[in-house]
Amino acid sequence: MAGYLFLAIVVLATAAYFVGTMSGRRLVPAGGEKVHSLPGYHGLLGAFAVFIPAAIVLLLWLAFQSRIVDIFLVNSLPSTLIEGRGTGQMSLLLSEIRNVAAGVVFSEPVPDVVAAAERLKSFREVSEWIIAALVAVLMLGGFLWVRSQIAVRFRARNAVERVLSGVMVACAGLAILITLAIFFSLLYEAIRFFSVVPPLEFFFGLRWEPQIAIRADQVAGAGAFGAIPVFVGTFLVAAVAMAVATPIGLFTAIYLVEYSSDRFRSIIKPTLEILAGVPTVVYGFFAVLTVAPAIREAGGLIGIVMSPNSALAAGLVMGIMLIPIIASLSDDALRAVPRTMRDGSLAMGATPGETVMKVLVPAAIPGIMGGVLLATSIAIGETMIVAMAAGLIASLTINPLDSVTTVTVQIITLLTGDTEFDSPKTLAAFGLGLVLFLMTLILNVIALTIVKRFREQYD
Amino acid sequence: MDATLGMAKTTETAGAPLIQSEINHATPVRARDVVVHYGTKQALFGVSIDIPERSVTAFIGPSGCGKSTFLRCINRMNDTIVGCKVTGKIELEGADIYDPSLDVVELRARVGMVFQKPNPFPKSIYDNVAYGPKIHGLAQSKSALDEIVHSSLRKAGLWNEVKDRLNEPGTGLSGGQQQRLCIARAIAVGPEVILMDEPCSALDPIATAIVEELIDELRENYTIVIVTHSMQQAARVSQKTAFFHLGKLIEEGKTEDIFTNPKHKQTQDYITGRIG
Numbered sequence: 001m002a003g004y005l006f007l008a009i010v011v012l013a014t015a016a017y018f019v020g021t022m023s024g025r026r027l028v029p030a031g032g033e034k035v036h037s038l039p040g041y042h043g044l045l046g047a048f049a050v051f052i053p054a055a056i057v058l059l060l061w062l063a064f065q066s067r068i069v070d071i072f073l074v075n076s077l078p079s080t081l082i083e084g085r086g087t088g089q090m091s092l093l094l095s096e097i098r099n100v101a102a103g104v105v106f107s108e109p110v111p112d113v114v115a116a117a118e119r120l121k122s123f124r125e126v127s128e129w130i131i132a133a134l135v136a137v138l139m140l141g142g143f144l145w146v147r148s149q150i151a152v153r154f155r156a157r158n159a160v161e162r163v164l165s166g167v168m169v170a171c172a173g174l175a176i177l178i179t180l181a182i183f184f185s186l187l188y189e190a191i192r193f194f195s196v197v198p199p200l201e202f203f204f205g206l207r208w209e210p211q212i213a214i215r216a217d218q219v220a221g222a223g224a225f226g227a228i229p230v231f232v233g234t235f236l237v238a239a240v241a242m243a244v245a246t247p248i249g250l251f252t253a254i255y256l257v258e259y260s261s262d263r264f265r266s267i268i269k270p271t272l273e274i275l276a277g278v279p280t281v282v283y284g285f286f287a288v289l290t291v292a293p294a295i296r297e298a299g300g301l302i303g304i305v306m307s308p309n310s311a312l313a314a315g316l317v318m319g320i321m322l323i324p325i326i327a328s329l330s331d332d333a334l335r336a337v338p339r340t341m342r343d344g345s346l347a348m349g350a351t352p353g354e355t356v357m358k359v360l361v362p363a364a365i366p367g368i369m370g371g372v373l374l375a376t377s378i379a380i381g382e383t384m385i386v387a388m389a390a391g392l393i394a395s396l397t398i399n400p401l402d403s404v405t406t407v408t409v410q411i412i413t414l415l416t417g418d419t420e421f422d423s424p425k426t427l428a429a430f431g432l433g434l435v436l437f438l439m440t441l442i443l444n445v446i447a448l449t450i451v452k453r454f455r456e457q458y459d
Numbered sequence: 460m461d462a463t464l465g466m467a468k469t470t471e472t473a474g475a476p477l478i479q480s481e482i483n484h485a486t487p488v489r490a491r492d493v494v495v496h497y498g499t500k501q502a503l504f505g506v507s508i509d510i511p512e513r514s515v516t517a518f519i520g521p522s523g524c525g526k527s528t529f530l531r532c533i534n535r536m537n538d539t540i541v542g543c544k545v546t547g548k549i550e551l552e553g554a555d556i557y558d559p560s561l562d563v564v565e566l567r568a569r570v571g572m573v574f575q576k577p578n579p580f581p582k583s584i585y586d587n588v589a590y591g592p593k594i595h596g597l598a599q600s601k602s603a604l605d606e607i608v609h610s611s612l613r614k615a616g617l618w619n620e621v622k623d624r625l626n627e628p629g630t631g632l633s634g635g636q637q638q639r640l641c642i643a644r645a646i647a648v649g650p651e652v653i654l655m656d657e658p659c660s661a662l663d664p665i666a667t668a669i670v671e672e673l674i675d676e677l678r679e680n681y682t683i684v685i686v687t688h689s690m691q692q693a694a695r696v697s698q699k700t701a702f703f704h705l706g707k708l709i710e711e712g713k714t715e716d717i718f719t720n721p722k723h724k725q726t727q728d729y730i731t732g733r734i735g
Contacts, residue, residue, distance in 0.1 A: 262541065340578035344641070347536055348591040348648060349568035358590070363581050 001128045002062055005135055009058065013051035016143050020046030023150045030152065037156035042146070045156045048163050049142030054135045061131045069123045070094060076119055081112050088422075186437055189430030196424040197225045202431055204228065208394035208405075210414060210425050225428055227435070229394035233311065233404030237386060238379035240315025240400050241322055245379075246372055248319075249326025256327070257334040258356050276324035284388030287317035292389060299401065307391065307403035314389040315400065318382055322375045329374065333367025334360055370451035377443035381436060383408040407432045485512040487651060487682050488533060493547035495528050495537065502528045505547070506708045508701055510652070515674060515683045517697035517714065519690060521729065524703040526686045530654050533684065534570035535563050551652070568595055571645035575657040577637030579629035579644075584621050587629040587640055588612060591648035607647055614680075615643035616673050635666025639673060646681075653677065655685040659692065671696050690730060694718050702726045 021043030027035050073094070074082070085093060093113075100109050100117035101124075109117075150156070194202065205226015212223035252272070256265055292313035299306045306312075337360050345355040361368070391403030392413060414429040421427075488510035495503040503525045510516050510533075518526035528537065535556060537543045549556050556566055568591070579587050588608045591597075598604035608625075612618040617639045621632070629640050638658055645653055655674070659667040674683060674696050687693050693700050694714060701711035702725075710717065710726045721727045 338578070340574055340576055341580060343536065343539065343572075343574060344578040344580065344644075345590070346539060347534060347567055347572035347574075348594070348644065349564045349566075350590075350594050351564055354594050358594070359580050 001132075002058060005058055005132060006055070009051055009054045009135065009139065012139050012143075013047040016046035016050040016146070017043040019143075020044070020146060020150065023147065024156070027150070027152050033152055036153050037158075041156040041160050042150050042154075044160050045149075045163070046143060046146040048160070049146045050139045052163070053142055054138045057134055057138060058131065061127075061134075065127050065131070069120065069127055072123050073097070073116065073120055077116055078112055081110075081116070183437065186430055186434045189427060190434040192422070193424065193427035193431040196427060197431070201225055202227050202428075206396055208410070210410070210428050212423070212425050223424065225424065225431075227407075227432065229396040230405060230407055230410050230432065231435075232396055232398065233390070233394060234380055234406040234408075236311045236398055236400060236404050237315045237318065237390060237406055238376060240312055241318035241379045241382075242372065242376055244316055244319025245322035245326050245375055249323045249371075249375075250330050250368065252323065252327040253330035253334055254356050254361070256331055258352055258360070272324040272327055275320070276328075278321070280321065280382065280384035281388070283317050283321050284385045287313050287385055287389035291317050304401065306401040309389055309391045309403050310401050311390065311404045312400040314386050317389060318379055318385050321382070321385065322379060325375045325378065326371050329371025330364070330368045333364040333371065336367065337363045366450050366453060370447045373443050373447035373450070377440040377447070380443070381408065381440050383412065387412055407436045411436075486510060487512050487552050488684075489550045490529075490532075491548045491550075493529065493532055493545065493549060495525070495532065495546075496544045497540070498542040502706055503532075504706045506703075508708060508711055510682060510684055511699060512682050513678055513680070514698040515678050515685060515696050516699040516701065517693035518684070518686045518701050518703060519688075519693050519729070520703035520709075522688075525706040526701075526703045527656055528706075529703070529708075530656055530684060530686050533652070533654055534567050534572055536567075536572065538563065568648050569650055570652045570654060571648060571650035573638070573641050573645055573653065573655045573658045576661045577634055577641055579632070579637050579640050581628065581630055583626045584612075584629045584632070584640060585625040588643050588647050591644060595648060597647075597649070611643040611647040614646050614677070615639045616669070616676075617643055633666070635662050635669055638662060638666070638670055642670075642673065642677075646677075650681065652682045652684065655683065657686050657688060660688060667692075690718070702729060704729070 021039045024035075024037070024039030024042030029035050074090075081093070082090070096109065097113055097116045097120055099105070100113055101120045202225050205224060206228050207224035207226045208229045209224045252268070256268060260268065288309075292308055292310065295310060295313050295316075296306055296308055341359055341363060342355055345359045346352070350358070386406045386409050390409055391405050392409065393403065394405045394410070395402060397404060411429045411432050414425060414432075419426045486509035490509075491507045493503055493506045494501070506525075506529055518530060520526050531537045532545055532549060533551075533556075535545075537545055545557060551566070551569065554561065580590065582590070585608055588611050589604055592604060592607050598607055609618065612621060617636060620636060621640075629637065632640060638661075642653075642658075658674075659670050662670065671692065674685065677683060678698075685693075685697065697714045699711065700714040700717040702709045702717065702721075702723075704725050710721060710723045712722075717726065718730060721730060
């Protein structure tokens with residue numbers, strides 16, 4: 001139904017465009033006057049007036065109709081059917097009614113449910129008729145309004161400009177709205193988690209054993225939700241990654257800016273871009289199949305026994321993944337240092353190396369720091385590499401040769417397989433997710449602030 | 460010594476310097492048939508000139524005439540431009556500066572440079588001046604370094620304005636002060652020659668007057684080459700003037716000769732404002 005309505009809106013908006021254009025073309029300016037807007041603007045305004053209000057109402061209807069219908073449905077249910085049901089069972093009942101209404105019947109439904117399904121069908125029908133009528137009225141109204149406005153001095157051109165800028169504002173605002181929506185959905189689940197597990201235990205506990213029984217007959221641990229080992233593991237892997245990526249990325253950037261010939265740069269730059277475009281799952285293979293065994297063997301040669309999925313292997317490969325990001329942001333920062341600085345230093349008789357280390361890098365350090373912080377927040381949030389190459393057991397250690405686990409790996413393990421959406425085990429994922437989101441958000445804000453301040457320095 | 464005294468006296472009558480003994484000066488910089496290409500484009504066509512010691516030589520000419528290009532050949536700053544090729548010969552104290560065995564880093568310590576736009580490093584005033592002495596290892600102790608920084612700032616006429624705020628950033632100074640800081644920075648390395656590429660073009664008239672006065676004082680101790688767009692400036696500060704046009708050195712000579720009695724029509728046209 002919504003699909004047909006949308007199609008109708010598009011077709012009628014197109015029609016309105018042509019009608020508007022034609023009316024615009026037919027305008028006859030009276031003595032000395034000039035038609036204000038080109039015919040196309042009259043047409044566009046007509047199309048907007050038909051499309052935008054109708055489309056917005058249709059979208060709102062899509063978003064809210066099922067909830068509103070549910071409210072009517074629940075209110076119409078006989079009290080015998082509702083009595084003694086919790087929220088969980090209530091939603092079970094509703095989905096049973098929906099299934100019956102859709103013709104999917106597993107077992108013989110109670111007559112009350114069959115009656116409710118019939119009512120649901122009629123509610124839906126009414127709702128569809130209402131929306132169809134509403135959309136039709138809006139389209140007609142918009143069209144007639146524009147028709148009545150079209151005149152020699154009507155400023156359709158300016159009106160189109162205003163509509164377009166409104167559309168752009170809406171698109172830009174969407175990013176903010178989505179960020180807020182993500183945050184609140186995480187917050188909602190995390191609050192449920194913290195009502196089961198006290199925040200103190202979560203933030204300061206040293207034991208992380210979330211694999212509790214979700215059915216009475218399962219054998220499992222009692223559960224412990226102290227997130228410290230998980231966070232320590234995350235930071236350990238991220239620290240190894242940054243220890244690899246920062247110097248290599250920075251020196252790559254310095255080389256590209258200050259030393260390399262154009263020809264060499266034309267090879268290095270695309271290679272870095274390829275590195276940046278490698279899917280993280282491929283990095284994961286690389287970590288598991290190549291790097292981890294190599295490290296283990298190397299450790300064996302000098303007599304160190306280490307776990308196959310060490311923090312070192314995951315961190316190293318993640319570091320390789322981050323090199324292009326740091327290199328490209330440092331490259332930008334170094335290039336933003338005015339050429340006159342460089343010339344000033346070289347003209348003093350400084351070598352290129354001295355110029356880089358004593359003038360360019362200090363001048364570019366805010367930009368470089370911004371890049372490093374952005375890379376850190378990526379390292380903390382990176383999932384696939386650690387999921388494949390890091391461990392599952394949360395051990396509290398800062399030895400990179402040990403196996404550790406990370407926040408993202410834990411979220412995956414908690415949410416895959418047999419889960420129940422109100423057990424603390426599952427909800428713990430949202431607690432972790434919220435903290436992860438906040439950490440990367442704060443890191444990004446700091447990084448962007450630094451980068452911005454740096455930009456202002458030379459303008 | 461006679462010569463310097465003579466110059467000091469004559470320049471007091473501002474605007475019309477008269478130097479008789481200039482020809483007798485030693486010439487630390489000698490250029491012969493210098494040709495510069497940027498890629499395939501030729502920017503200089505066989506420039507030959509002698510730069511006299513302890514005096515100010517001005518390069519004038521319309522934009523794109525090659526005067527800055529030639530200036531940047533003297534301390535090999537053109538090396539930093541990709542595709543720039545210099546042929547011919549430039550000697551500093553008799554040694555070819557384009558000789559492969561010459562260390563360009565040492566050359567640039569002997570031939571300092573001040574740029575068009577003041578370009579202090581984003582460091583403190585003190586560190587700006589101490590930068591050169593530090594990288595060249597000119598000071599053995601902190602007090603020796605202090606001494607170099609202080610005397611360079613004094614020579615650049617900036618000491619009284621900044622002595623109480625040596626640790627503040629050099630970028631916080633006014634434009635004219637920044638340019639004098641850059642001059643102090645160049646002096647601190649103890650160069651023989653100082654190249655100035657339109658040093659006053661980004662400054663207001665008052666700051667320009669102060670820098671010009673400073674240039675006049677500096678010529679007691681340094682050989683100065685200045686590129687300028689302003690013919691008045693060339694007339695005010697220089698003893699020798701060279702006129703460039705379309706990559707060629709058209710005419711060179713004593714400043715007052717160039718301005719009062721140019722031999723070439725092109726020079727005359729430029730000075731009277733008909734080309735440029």
